[in-house]
Amino acid sequence: MPGALGGLVTAAVTAEGLAVSYGGGRPALEEVEFELAAGSSLCVLGPNGGGKTTLFRALTGELPALRGTVAVAGGRPAYLAQTERTRLDFPVSALDVALMGSLANGRWWLPARRSDRDAARAALDRVGLADRASDRFGELSGGQRQRVLIARALVQDARVLLLDEPLAGVDPASGERIERLFGELRDEGRALLVSTHDVESARAFDRVLCLNGAQIAFGDPATALTRDVLERTYGGEIVVLEEDGPGGAVRAVTVQHHHHDH
Amino acid sequence: MDLLEPLQSGIERRALAEVVMLGAFCGAFGCWVTTFRLSYPAESLAHGLLPGLVLAALAGLPLLLGGVAGVAVAALAVWVAGRDGRVGSDTATAVAVTGLLGLGSLLALTPAAPARLEELLFGDPLGVTDGDLAAAAALALVGGAALVALHRPLAAVALDATGARALGVRPGLVRLALLGLLAAALAVAVQGLGSLLVLAVLIGPAVAVRGLFSTPARAMVAAAAVGALAGVAGIYASSWLGTAAGASVALALCGAAALGALLRWLAGRSRAAPSPSA
Numbered sequence: 001m002p003g004a005l006g007g008l009v010t011a012a013v014t015a016e017g018l019a020v021s022y023g024g025g026r027p028a029l030e031e032v033e034f035e036l037a038a039g040s041s042l043c044v045l046g047p048n049g050g051g052k053t054t055l056f057r058a059l060t061g062e063l064p065a066l067r068g069t070v071a072v073a074g075g076r077p078a079y080l081a082q083t084e085r086t087r088l089d090f091p092v093s094a095l096d097v098a099l100m101g102s103l104a105n106g107r108w109w110l111p112a113r114r115s116d117r118d119a120a121r122a123a124l125d126r127v128g129l130a131d132r133a134s135d136r137f138g139e140l141s142g143g144q145r146q147r148v149l150i151a152r153a154l155v156q157d158a159r160v161l162l163l164d165e166p167l168a169g170v171d172p173a174s175g176e177r178i179e180r181l182f183g184e185l186r187d188e189g190r191a192l193l194v195s196t197h198d199v200e201s202a203r204a205f206d207r208v209l210c211l212n213g214a215q216i217a218f219g220d221p222a223t224a225l226t227r228d229v230l231e232r233t234y235g236g237e238i239v240v241l242e243e244d245g246p247g248g249a250v251r252a253v254t255v256q257h258h259h260h261d262h
Numbered sequence: 263m264d265l266l267e268p269l270q271s272g273i274e275r276r277a278l279a280e281v282v283m284l285g286a287f288c289g290a291f292g293c294w295v296t297t298f299r300l301s302y303p304a305e306s307l308a309h310g311l312l313p314g315l316v317l318a319a320l321a322g323l324p325l326l327l328g329g330v331a332g333v334a335v336a337a338l339a340v341w342v343a344g345r346d347g348r349v350g351s352d353t354a355t356a357v358a359v360t361g362l363l364g365l366g367s368l369l370a371l372t373p374a375a376p377a378r379l380e381e382l383l384f385g386d387p388l389g390v391t392d393g394d395l396a397a398a399a400a401l402a403l404v405g406g407a408a409l410v411a412l413h414r415p416l417a418a419v420a421l422d423a424t425g426a427r428a429l430g431v432r433p434g435l436v437r438l439a440l441l442g443l444l445a446a447a448l449a450v451a452v453q454g455l456g457s458l459l460v461l462a463v464l465i466g467p468a469v470a471v472r473g474l475f476s477t478p479a480r481a482m483v484a485a486a487a488v489g490a491l492a493g494v495a496g497i498y499a500s501s502w503l504g505t506a507a508g509a510s511v512a513l514a515l516c517g518a519a520a521l522g523a524l525l526r527w528l529a530g531r532s533r534a535a536p537s538p539s540a
Contacts, residue, residue, distance in 0.1 A: 060428040079428035086422040090297060091476055100418045103429040109411040136476065137421075149425070156429060 010073065012038040012160050012191030013059065017068030020051075020058045027066055029054045031214040036191050036207060038073070038159065041182060043202040043221065044195040046211035047234050047254070052195035055211065056162040059193070074159030076104060078152070082164050083145035088138030094148045095133040098123050101155025116155070123151035127181060143174025150181055161185065163194045167201070179204070199230065199238075199252050225250060274501060276395060277387040277454075281493025281511055283398040284451045287405050289467030289489025290482040291447055294409075294440060296468045297420050297478075302352070303340070303441075305461045306359045308448050310336025312366025312457045315382045320374060325382075326397050329449035336362055337445065366457070385456030385508030387497060394453045401450045405443055409482070412439055417478055459512035463489060466515030470522030474529075492518045 019030035029051030036042050044052050057063040058070055060079050078101075101123070102116035112120075124133050127147035132140065137148060146166050153161050167175050182192055194205070202208045202221045210216040210224070210233040217229040227250045230238045234254050242251040295304055314332020318325050339362060343354035370379035381389065390398075415436050418426035423433040444464075452460045467489035468481075475481040496511030503510075 057424065060424065062424065062427050076428055076430055079425050081422045081425050086425075087297075087420055089473075090417075090420050091473075091478055091481060092417060092421060093476065096417070096477065097421065100414070100421070100426070100429065103414055103418055103426070103431055106430070108415050108431065112414070134476075152425075158428075162428070 010038040011035050011071075012040075012073050013042075013077075013193065014071045015055075015068070016070075018058065018065055018070050019067040020054050020063050021066045022054075022063065024066070027213075029058075029211065029213065030067070032068070032070075032211070033215060034207075034209055034218040036193070038191050039186050039189040040206040041186055041192040041194065042207045042209055043205035044193055044209050044211060045199060045202055045233060046195075047237060050233070051211040051213060053164060055209075056164060056193070056195070059160070059162055072160050076156070076158065077160035077162050078156050078158035080146070080149040080153060080161065080163045080166060082166075082168060083142060083149065084169065086137075086145075090138065092137050093134050094124060094129055094137055094140065094144075094151075095120055097137050097148050098151040098155055101152040101157075104156040104158075119155050120151070123154040124148070126154060127151045128177065141171070141174065142168075143170040143178060146170060146174075146178055147181070150178075150185075158190070160191045161193070163192065165195055165197065167196065167198070197254055199225070199254060225252075227252075273388050274497060276390050277497050277507060278494055279395060280387055280390045280398055280454045281497055282490045283395075283402045284454055284463055285467070285489030285491070285493035285515075286486040287398075287402040287489075288447055288451055288463040289485040289487070291405065291409060291443060292464040292466075292468035292489075293471070293478060293482045293485050294416055294420075295444060295464050296472065298437070298440060300440070300444060301461075301465055302355070304444055304448065304464055306340055306355050307333050307336045307445065308452065308460045309457055310339060310359045310362040311448065311452060312363055312382060313369060314366075315452065315457065316366045316369040316379075319382065320369065320372075324393060325453055326393065326449060329452050330445075333445040333449050337441075363457075381456065383456050383458045384506065385452070385454050385459055385511075387454045387507045387511060390454055394450075397450045397453070401446060405446065408439070408443060412436065413479065416440070420478075455508050455512060459508055462512040462515040463493070466492065466512075466519040469519035472522065473526050474522065488518050488522075489515065 013036040015032045015034055018032040019027040021027045032055065044055065046052050056079060058065060059072055059077055098120040099112050099116060102112055121133060124130050127150050129144060129147055132144065137145060166178060185192060202225060205221055208221040208224050209218045210229055212233045216233045217224045227240055230250065230252050237254050238252050240250050240252045295301060311329055311332030314328040314335060315325055318328020339358040340355050343358035344351040346354055367379060370382060415431045418429060418431050419433045419436045427433055448460060451463055455463060467485040470488045471481045471484040475484055492514040493511050496514035497507060499505065499514065500507040500510035
């Protein structure tokens with residue numbers, strides 16, 4: 001595996017001088033430089049349009065690097081969309097969606113194998129939705145849909161998971177359940193990249209990456225999230241609640257308007 | 263009234279075979295056309311291919327050839343018109359397609375035109391040739407096989423294209439395959455239903471079954487049955503009532519769509535009745 005040198009921790013995701021643009025024009029995101037170890041979690045913070053989803057699209061290979069390089073170890077990363085942006089009126093069951101993970105094995109022109117179906121059932125069981133296998137995906141709650149997408153990533157056996165605002169519009173009980181799952185996935189050596197609006201939730205992650213058109217900061221959330229960093233990340237949309245001395249870590253919330261209606 | 267009467271005439275037997283094959287394939291395929299929101303592009307291509315049909319008729323070439331060339335030219339015209347970002351692609355498409363329809367009508371109304379314009383516009387299932395039947399059979403077989411092979415990628419892209427891409431599916435290629443199938447379906451089906459009515463067989467059955475089935479595959483099988491049955495109903499109706507066959511089939515297909523909408527409305531009401539807040 002690339003990056004596995006001696007006793008060093010394996011890098012799951014590496015970005016070096018990465019710049020990404022839509023259609024080759026002005027970069028939507030640039031100066032991205034970070035490394036994330038396998039089995040660890042990264043919180044991606046930034047305003048709407050700050051480049052969070054753009055980074056994920058670069059990591060899936062959908063957007064090519066304009067400059068610099070990006071590398072993801074262990075095969076294709078899984079991408080978990082905000083589920084309210086998926087086609088909720090499309091008639092598929094939770095099991096069907098989990099089973100889509102087996103497309104990563106190739107053989108897309110053939111029906112899913114029995115072993116794939118078993119894997120999809122096991123994955124739904126793993127995320128606590130075995131009894132919802134035949135429910136319509138679009139009729140599940142936001143938190144349940146997010147868990148179905150995690151099951152799809154498990155069937156894919158992705159080593160790197162990209163989650164776009166997985167906790168947006170999810171009730172607190174479901175949120176806790178999903179965060180427990182995140183812990184389990186990390187313990188299995190998977191790397192998690194989670195974008196969010198919630199500055200406070202960043203503290204539960206191993207690393208934080210602040211984006212606003214370019215990389216503002218990367219590091220341990222306990223030290224990286226200073227007032228200066230947050231102000232440069234969010235502009236005037238940040239409200240500092242508590243500051244741990246000049247240049248120290250702060251507690252803060254953003255006051256930006258969310259695009260989704262929750 | 264003799265139920266077998268339409269079967270006794272060779273012309274109507276052929277018409278029934280044509281609408282059953284087209285209704286079954288286009289009905290199933292239409293589920294993807296509507297899911298991928300391609301109804302408007304489909305209608306545009308169907309109307310825009312008229313000049314191709316007319317030119318083929320004028321030159322004495324097979325209409326299928328004219329349909330294929332017409333779809334290609336219409337797709338190109340729509341694409342070129344859509345490149346002018348100041349107008350907006352819907353408007354540009356409308357202008358390009360109306361222009362093509364006008365051109366087709368102008369050509370068809372010249373004294374030299376052998377084919378009657380109304381057959382090309384409204385179709386004539388009773389006038390299908392052996393070649394038309396062979397084309398419909400080939401579409402049903404090859405197109406059906408393509409739908410089976412593409413089923414899992416289509417479903418993954420329909421749900422969420424970026425997630426599908428991360429699974430190794432190429433959403434651009436899947437959409438291109440869908441457009442290729444759409445062009446083939448239009449070029450073949452236009453022989454039976456004409457440039458103005460062909461959309462009914464692609465959209466009617468899919469709308470009829472929408473929201474009534476729990477998987478895309480079941481919806482497609484149901485839409486295929488609806489398409490074939492509505493086609494047969496249209497031919498029978500035209501035989502008994504002496505109405506135009508193509509228009510009767512199109513009305514039967516759209517009637518099925520309206521019936522499906524009514525069923526959905528009733529199902530929604532009965533579900534909402536016990537707990538109005540749900």
